[in-house]
Amino acid sequence: MTEQGLLSPVSAWSVRWVIFRTKINLNPHNPTNKSSMSAEGKIIVYRRHFEKLLSFPKPLRDQLIIELPIKEGLRTTEVCTLRSQDVDFEHGDLWVLDSKKHRLMVIPLDAEVAQHLAEYIQAHGVKEGILLAAERKSDRKGKRGRLSKQAIEYLWNKWCRIVGIPKMSPRYGRAYFAVDWHVVKGKSLIGLRNVLRHDEISSTEAYLNRIYSYEDTKAEFQRGNKWFSNQSCSQAQCPISAVGCYCKMFKPKIELKI
Numbered sequence: 621m622t623e624q625g626l627l628s629p630v631s632a633w634s635v636r637w638v639i640f641r642t643k644i645n646l647n648p649h650n651p652t653n654k655s656s657m658s659a660e661g662k663i664i665v666y667r668r669h670f671e672k673l674l675s676f677p678k679p680l681r682d683q684l685i686i687e688l689p690i691k692e693g694l695r696t697t698e699v700c701t702l703r704s705q706d707v708d709f710e711h712g713d714l715w716v717l718d719s720k721k722h723r724l725m726v727i728p729l730d731a732e733v734a735q736h737l738a739e740y741i742q743a744h745g746v747k748e749g750i751l752l753a754a755e756r757k758s759d760r761k762g763k764r765g766r767l768s769k770q771a772i773e774y775l776w777n778k779w780c781r782i783v784g785i786p787k788m789s790p791r792y793g794r795a796y797f798a799v800d801w802h803v804v805k806g807k808s809l810i811g812l813r814n815v816l817r818h819d820e821i822s823s824t825e826a827y828l829n830r831i832y833s834y835e836d837t838k839a840e841f842q843r844g845n846k847w848f849s850n851q852s853c854s855q856a857q858c859p860i861s862a863v864g865c866y867c868k869m870f871k872p873k874i875e876l877k878i
Contacts, residue, residue: 663795667835669785670796676783680740681752684733685767685775689793691730693801693815695719696790700767704746707737718817727815795831802828803836 670690678686688694688702697719706715707729714729741747750766777787794816801812813824 661830663792663831665792665796665799665831665833666785667796667833669780669788670793672783672785673779673788676779678779680736680743682775682779684736684740685752685772685790686779686793687730687733687736689790690796691733692716692727693794693797694790695794696769696772699752699772699790700750700769702751703749704741704751705748707734707741707751709734709738716817721817725817727817795827798824798828799831799833799836803833803840 673686674690685699688699689696692714694702694716698716701717701719706717706724708715709729712729712731712734713726714733715724715726717723718725737751741751746753752767773789776790776793780787798812798816801807801815802809809821809824812828813821816824816827818824818827
């Protein structure tokens, strides 16, 4: 095989694949530096990194800043502009000020995020206005006290460092959300388009086309298969049997005569 790179799935339920080139080492078991997290416009995500990042104990405010891109697919600016009155607990909806369209758009509210939002609002008494306001002047953007994009980037990098994983920006959370929705859970592409708030489904396909997740690709590859050691085998009848064979994959064809 030449330096063609790796294969990245566009859809879990189709045979559309894209070949991309890269000269960096994308060892899924040893992503040792930031350069291994992206290549030529690709967003490379590792499921175990997000699991560690989400589960590590942290202040509720920081947890929400981590969760909103990962569990709701929010962009960084949309986390900054989220208001208390935009959370509809009664109907399970979240109104997002779309950073591309510059208007409020509704998406479903994740149950765990809803619980954490309710706890945060009650603890801080934030009944209206910017929900996750800046705590330090250096983190503010403008006079409204909302968090700057740089402050959110800093928090993501801070917790990645504490957890012991490569640095990731919030955009990796949105990419993880897309992979988890469509590849892992097998939900529809049109549903993902609606949650990500893309105008065209081709935009959603193009976005998925940029994401590579080795762990999920491997899991899909092995879906429906048993480990070789659990397979029955008829080595004596195997046409390619060899001394010391351990594949245990050959099953003779059985013909029933009536």
